[in-house]
Amino acid sequence: MTFDSLGLAEPLRLALEAEKHLKPTPIQIKAIPVALEGRDLLAVAQTGSGKTAAFTLPLLHRLAADKHHRVPGSPRALILAPTRELASQIVERIHAYGRRLKLNTSVIFGGVPHGKQIKALKAGTDIVVATPGRLLELLNNRHIKLDRLEVLVLDEADRMFDMGFIRDIRKIVRFCPKQRQTLLFSATMPPTIAELAKEVLHDAQRIEISPEKVAVDRIRQQVYFVGAQDKRKLLADLIDGPETGQAIVFTRTKRGADRVCRGLVEGGTSAVALHGNKAQGARVKALEGFRSGKVRVLVATDIAARGIDIPGISHVINYELPNEPESYVHRIGRTARAGASGIALSFCDAAERPYLKAIERLTRVAVEAVDHPLAQVSQDEAPRRPAKRGARGAGPARKRRRPGKRPVPGGRPFAKSRAVQRQSEASV
Incomplete structure (x- = not known):
């Protein structure tokens, strides 16, 4: 038609x-x-x-x-x-x-x-x-x-x-x-x-x-299982790769976007940050620089997951996976525009494994895991959980007390003051 x-x-x-x-x-x-x-x-x-x-x-x-x-x-x-x-x-x-x-x-x-x-x-x-x-x-x-x-x-x-x-x-x-x-x-x-x-x-x-099919038609999706402390080095290595052209890097927070952008600039990469705390003039300038090709990397929150239509974006990199799987679909949809193909790379640390599983359930596609010297975290490693109270290194455990009872040396709760007693009797 x-x-x-x-x-x-x-x-x-x-x-x-x-x-x-x-x-x-x-x-x-x-x-x-x-x-x-x-x-x-x-x-x-x-x-x-x-x-x-x-x-x-x-x-x-x-x-x-x-x-x-x-x-x-x-x-x-x-x-x-x-x-x-x-x-x-x-x-x-x-x-x-x-x-x-x-x-x-x-x-x-x-x-x-x-x-x-x-x-x-x-x-x-x-x-x-x-x-x-x-x-x-x-x-x-x-x-x-x-x-x-x-x-x-x-x-x-x-x-x-x-x-x-x-x-x-x-x-x-x-x-x-x-x-x-x-x-x-x-x-x-x-x-x-x-x-x-x-x-x-x-x-x-x-x-x-069919919303599930839109994300995977022309986009190659890959994931790096990497520790949170190694994400910055991995990002710099991938950005410097010859196959990476213009890229959008997504973070979950505004501070995270500024921090990642600052690291790229210090490493010699032309990058700008885009998020809700930026003034309108700065947001327009950032997009114009990225759209014209003067800026190679746009580091953004999910504010850029919709409404950014730039055909030249070769890579979308999820520096941090979103906690909503639908946001992942919108993010990677910034590449593969106007009939072109694209690549979506995701960094996944141990705490983000549930996010990845939710994304795979939504898209009905198992994201391809990629080996890398910095990505040596086992895919089967369970996310770390906070230590229980009383465990080694977690400090002494506290005894649970019954609600409404105030502990005293004699083991009995403090008696109500006369004023409180009068108020209770009056309310009854």
Whole structure:
């Protein structure tokens, strides 16, 4: 099947040809016709499956076909995204696909001054792409109205739940007219998202694209069983390898990202860190440097696990395995973009073995173990557990006492004070 058979307007088909997007992905084949019919849609698909085009193309088709005069501060379409990076990525795709259409798009997110965003809204815009927090702030201050909204898109709904945005989303939906088209996209479908879907969707068509298969199609996955103290040396050795091009290194914490990045820079590797504590200007600069090729390694938390679409990434390295297996799927999906192949390497210390087992259960693939001089930890070694109280080296064991009893030299609990006795009698 080609995009010509999906019924999209000619300007969109020409833009797709210019972007060298000739064949639609499975999620696009199933979602675009439903969205073009004006129906609500619930789509479950992993990042990297082409879902951004699955909702932006029918959205652009609808707005271009039904032209209206722009009203200051009242967009016709709203796309909610969990992070600034993903919001910016969506705007880039809208500009690419809608290059032949006379539609205006604005992006709204936190971390930057309000002035330019308010000015863009007052000038009039057809589409707003926003993160929930800043949008709700502008709604409460009446800088934007959603009374003319025709289409609402919730992208990466499960990620927005993880980041604590569900309450904000429910508040935003109350500002929207009841007569609208709503498209909800999520990589997973936990009970909370299923409940949200029932609230915001009406007579929706559900589409699900095998999430387990997306991660393993063109990505070679390998794991190094290595002690936590040897991860830094192993990373430096792999980064210096001739087969490693641009790479994203994932850590679990922000401090960990800064620490790993600092170690790479001290070793002579061009690297930048990306996480939630960085100012918006620093985050944009880091991504631009990485996208242009000036920076070879991006060290990031899971904030970069979605919304980073850079075709030249050869390796994804999990310096620390995520404690949620779905995050692993999103992480390694940053490589093997646009039909290319990629390599995902993971470092696994003894305490992370349960994380690896959970990942293998989700992906239904046994990750290939790789030998390395620094990776000499036995694969069968059990994770270390904290020593029991009273064990050698753990200090003396303490005797357990019954709750509510205070120990005294005579072995009897202290008697209640007269004031406490009076208070107890009064309460009875």
